[in-house]
Amino acid sequence: MSVRPIVSPSTRADPEVISACPVSARVSVVLPLPLAPTIAVHRPVAMRQVAPRRMVVRPRRTWRSSASTACCMAALHFSERRTGARSTDMKHSKHHEQRKTREKWLVELTGIPTASGREGRVARWIRGWAGRRSNVRLETDRFGNLHLALDGARSRRPVVLVAHMDHPAFVLRASVGSRRWEAEFRGGVASSYFRGSPIRVHRGGWSFDGSDRVSPGAGAKGRVLGPPEDGVGVVELHDDASAQKAAPGDVATWDVGAARITRGRLVAPAVDNLAGVAAAIAALDAIRRGRAGSRPDLRLLLTRCEEVGFVGAIAACKASLVPRGARVIVLENSKCLPDAPVGDGPIVRVGDRTSTFDPGMTYALAQVASGLEDEDGQSWQRKLMTGGSCEATAFSVFGYRTGCVCLPLLNYHNMDEQRGCIAAESVSVADFHGMVRLLAEAAARIDEAGDSALRSRLNEIYKSRRNLLT
Structure with a gap:
């Protein structure tokens, strides 16, 4: 039987051509040197009658069958690689879209005019955001603080992210x-x-x-x-x-211009603390997109009148509007320091100008941040930020287990110390995305990374070394 080549002998083998060959056709590869493998496609061999009404196929054996198999396997591997690449591209595209959406929220929120006792415009934005998501619940307490949670996620020990909605x-x-x-x-x-x-x-x-x-x-x-x-x-x-x-x-x-992102920095009138509000809703949105049965109980408390003495946070504490078993993570934008610069990652804040925070919560947040650094190199910092005080002090004083995550902030409270004038505040957009990821991971892993794990480790050390004390 004659052979009908679909690829000329001088043409190099192309995996896409191989994958296009009919399944019913036999594929063999001839390896003339120095040319690359060429492809010849044979018609199915003739069948001869062995017995009445019984037919059997006897394929012609060829020394080239092993090369043919190798070439087909190469084509299959190439196809799988292309499929995997498409899947990876789709994931990257989705990830890119989510980042752009979060940056849009960040720019919109940090450009909203607000003041202590006059946070209504920010509250309107939050209500609109929650209203467009069917599985997000929003309540306003009698002090005007906003409480957000996800449907179906209820526990006695939720993780509560706290951020204030006002600015000087x-x-x-x-x-x-x-x-x-x-x-x-x-x-x-x-x-x-x-x-x-x-x-x-x-x-x-x-x-x-x-x-x-x-x-x-x-x-x-x-x-x-x-x-x-x-x-x-x-x-x-x-x-x-x-x-x-x-x-x-x-x-x-x-009057310092509109909020905008330029050269990897957010430059805006009210970064403190509307960037914290944006990070909180972005973290809640990340948890919201997960499987319903595996979502951690993450909640948000968006407070009022922080800039005049944590008034909204104190009211929430005194009225027990946050469950006593909650793990509280306060979000802030803190004045950058020489050893805590903008762009080196979000900061696990050990304390502020007034106090230090719960060591177990600080340890848990640091463990989660360290895990993210090991996974993909996400940078983070662990610092005592003494540029001001924050709501974590109030929650700690009223008996809540409290930690803090903040972004290093340039031109704190719009004070440009280098030029001696009022200016826009600024943070790193990469630091912001790092904060969002840290918060979402902390909501899911804070129990396994908490101080109980540290206590177990210390007990193991004691058990193995206590003989040295005798």
Whole structure:
């Protein structure tokens, strides 16, 4: 029987050509040197009659069968590699999309005007986010704090992520001239940064029930006339029309430009602590996407009035709105230090200016972070951040097992210490993504990484070495 080649003898073997060969055809490979393997396809051999109504196929034997098998196996391996590559590409694409979505949330939240007692716009954003996800529950307590949890995830010892929704800003009190308003500054900024600094006044949008309207646009421009005295200063708007539209309760924020991501950094008006809020919802979303039966009980507590003394957090503690068995992880953006720079990863915060936090929680968070570093090299830091105090101190004082994770922050509270002026705050986007992953992993693995594991290890050491004490 004649042979009909589908590939000329001078053509090099192509695995894609091999995979395209009909299954019914016999494939053999001729290996002339120095050419690469060539392919010849044979028609099925003739069948001869052995007995009436009984046919048997006797394939022609050839010395090239082993080479044919090798070539087919190579084609199969190539096909599997292509399939695996497509699967990997799909995973990378999905991962990339999730990162971009989280960055979108990050930019949107850190650009929202907010102040202590005037967190309504942030609350609106959170309600909208939760309302678009059927398995996310949101409740507002009597103090205005927001509580988020997933359907079906209930335990006595949940992991609770805490982040505050306010940022240092002015709140208008009363008109004191054609363009001037008396304003209360709520937050901590050094007095040398106020005089002449630009502001924007944002009308409405502060109520938690949505009864007031949010004004469109970026806000009316103005400036601060001098440092506040006893927390109260005077701001001046640039035109009469804007001054007449302003009202008591409106918020005036520093005019430092819109939130944006540039060169791997988030640059925004209110990174502290709306980047923490963004990380909290991103971690909850990561858990939400997991299998329903295996989701850990991760909850969020988004608090009010942190910048004036942890007021929302204290209220939640005193009213026992967080289960007593909860493991609390406070999220913050802390002033970067020479040994805790921006870009070196999220920080497992040992303590703040006021206190140190629960050693077991700190150990567990450090163990999870170390595991992620071993898996894929994700960087992290473990530091005592003394640039300020945070809500972890309040939860610790009221008896909760509390740890803290923070991002190193440039221009803390909008104070650019190098230039001596008000400026946008900034964090590393890579640090932000690292924080999200650390929080999601901690929610799932905090029990196995906790201090009980450390206690077991110490007991083993004691058991094996106690004879040295005799």
